[in-house]
Amino acid sequence: MIEFGHFSLALAWILALVGTVGGMALGLSRQARLSHVEVLRRVTVAVAACLGCSLVGLGYAFVTNDYSVQYVWQYSNRDMPWIYKVTAIWGGMDGSMLLWCFLVAGFGALVARASLSYPRPLLPFLFGFLNTSPLFFTTITLFFTNPFRYLKAPMAMPDGNGLNPLLQNEYMAIHPPTLYLGFTGLAIPYAFCMAALASGQLSNDWVRLTRRWTLIAWTFLTAGIVLGGHWAYLELGWGGFWAWDPVENASFLPWLTATAFLHSFMVQERKGMLKLWNIFLVTLTYALTVFGTFLTRSGIVQSVHAFASTDIGWTFLAYLAVIFISALGLVALRRRELAPERAIASVFSREAVFLLNNLVLLSICFAVLWGVMFPVFSEAFTGQKQTVGIPFFNAVNVPLFLALVFLMGIGPGIAWRRAGLRQVARSFAVPFVGALLVAIAVTWSGITEFYPVLAYAISFFVVLSILAEAQRGLAAQAGATGSPAASPRAAVALFRRHRVKYGAHIIHFGVVVMTVAITASMAHKIEREFTIAPGETFMVGRFGLRLQEFHEETLKNYESVQAHVALVSAKDGSLIEVLAPELRFYPKNKETTTEVALRMGQREDVYLVLAGVDETGSKASFKIFINPLQVWLWYGAIIMVLGGIIVAVPAPRRVPAAQLGASRVAETA
């Protein structure tokens, strides 16, 4: 099977080359035979099929413990449960690149399958550009990071090295593929954009066709980023979920720019404005996904999430140069057709708010990128590598994020084209007063720091704006149909009629929930370190922690020490739960990991880490974090993803009544 996997990879590379070159050549000709376009479409699907076969070949080698393959030997061993043998496919760089190839080609194949209804003149270049990403990544995989290489050893290896213990976690089964689906899906808007530029088909078609693919990718990227945060929260034992680590940032950068163009697409579709800006955003987003891959695999920055450093960085830089130069060339070629059809009529308009939203998102993107690259720049200019840490990122990004959340409340409540001042004042009076009252109440309760108070007030402002918008929609619907304004049926009817709009409101509501959770967990977090002996109690917040006993265990894959700690109420000493933080030692990897004991609650998380046990086994050191409203961060993310799904899923086609009747007759017959 390993040879078959290798063969399939090579075949995929050849087909991606044919797809790219053939697509470009056909696009450059004055006319194309339909049969040739169809062959190109099939080639695009076949690339994904071959890469699927290749991935199956590698997976088979893992599951059957084929240690003649270097990659399998390096990232698995016989004692690992089968699920981790499967996840080990993307546990190292070589396999993760193969997965990347498959997913990017898979998206291309899905677009190719859906392309029968697309404008035909767009197709040759579309297939050409859809194949460029698989071509680049299969080139890297086949020639530089081939996971099918045999192990150079004098004798057959009886067992493998084993997967990094930190990656032996169920989240690794879902987090990387979800994140990669987000990254690779963003190659689709880029392919559409370049195809539209190259073919001159610059009507709104490419924007309209791209939006759903972008939303799908964006939803996966959102889910992937949050799953990564959840994995870090559970597995790394530092009590947080986001540390502005370079690799975390690398996933966040394209999310920011993709969010920006999801908004500015609407302006182009409705007003014929921001055409050039959208091309810039789409290209930048794709370039940032490639840059993220480069960052993770080049060894240029240090990160707990990075793969081992390699010398393939130059290939990514060369590809990034090709992306930007080709985009610039095509924009120069089509510059006349990209002129805006009108200007923004008023600053009090939704398009102006969307533009402001884009500028804030780009500012955050630039700040994060600057922070990520600062060590590289500082070393280049001063000879000394200097890093910027969490304080820098928080100082710059917290105000920008709050501005972004505020704009989320403004945008939907303001009219397209031009809104009167009186209407603006009327739309936002209630949300503004509500936010002011929240700010006063929060300050009254003893929270006096500026940003937390502002964050709670802005969050409430957005929630009220969403509710006010829904209320106005219900009233307008009632006026038009004569039905009662406030009834569940009316709300459902309104939601179904404006599914995309209210789906976006759900996403915004998810962001608000996350904002509140992040603010609470950052601003009101309690963090303590303590050492206690069995029978002793340590008091923290409204809890007490009483060490009961130690429990040692030797399993197939690791040895563990568990501390059983009773979590009791500080008020009356009653038992709430027994927590069992754990230290694990993996002999094959010679690594120790901490397994956090977590009590998730709606009000707060109790997060207990066993830091160490003294040599005599009579005392243990712990770290405890009380994280207020932490669980709401994950709820907010779920709400966002649900909103993304609602917006991305196509509306059911309305079948005319006559046709429906005819089909029913046919069914009966």
Next chain:
Amino acid sequence: MSMWIVAAAALSGVLAYLFVKPLFEPALGGVVVLSEQDSLRSLLDTKERLLRSLKDLELDHSTGKVSDEDYQGARRDLSLEVGRVLSEIQSHGGR
């Protein structure tokens, strides 16, 4: 013969068949003109955009985001523009 060679040959054979098949299908004998600038397509695009703007304007007015005065002015401008684009589309033979 190794199993993998059989599998590789089968995969290659299936793909070759799928690639060659469209070349002999009569339904795919036509051509697509790629270099033609489609001005009708562009006009239809503008019409679609203007109609969408009208719909947005109606919605914004019904939800109280636009004053009656602004609504009347904007509606008149958009309607005139839609009329102009529709007559251009008709002159291109479109609907």
